[in-house]
């Protein structure tokens with residue numbers, strides 16, 4: 001694919017790492033029920049792969065967000081689709097595709113905290129620390145990535161490439 005500059009993580013590497021992180025989560029929540037909350041649309045691919053490897057009882061819900069990353073309103077986030085069910089008194093794990101500046105995750109953590117879950121933690125597939133602006137607690141992380149725009153395994157460029165089985169750096173001539 002000419003759009004792809006280089007593959008960062010192969011399908012095999014991703015699934016192997018997800019199994020490791022799922023084992024950590026399963027141990028931490030042993031004997032409890034865990035609600036996974038995915039952020040549409042990017043985290044759907046990671047959430048389903050993670051959920052299949054968990055050995056605790058799991059329920060699933062989704063949030064939709066719109067981010068405005070323009071210079072006029074950096075870090076502005078809006079909920080475009082709210083949860084279907086209450087999370088009050090539940091153990092909740094927010095599942096993210098990537099934490100970049102941290103604005104989206106911080107906003108979602110505040111939103112979810114207001115719903116009075118029993119506990120709230122964050123799990124992300126990718127963590128791009130060089131671009132972090134707001135500090136947020138990341139409880140589980142699969143991979144740290146360099147400061148390059150990536151696609152695949154749920155991550156998009158203009159809604160494309162989410163279905164790639166791997167995570168790759170996009171050719172800068174195409175975008176990113």
Ligand code: IMP
Pocket residue numbers: 042067097098099100101102103104105148149150151155156157
């Ligand atoms: P943050 O609010 O800056 O942390 O941005 C988080 C959101 O930006 C993610 O949920 C993605 O939708 C999007 N995003 C950030 N970096 C990338 C990337 O490299 N590829 C695709 N989407 C990205």
Ligand code: MG
Pocket residue numbers: 042156
């Ligand atoms: Mg996106």
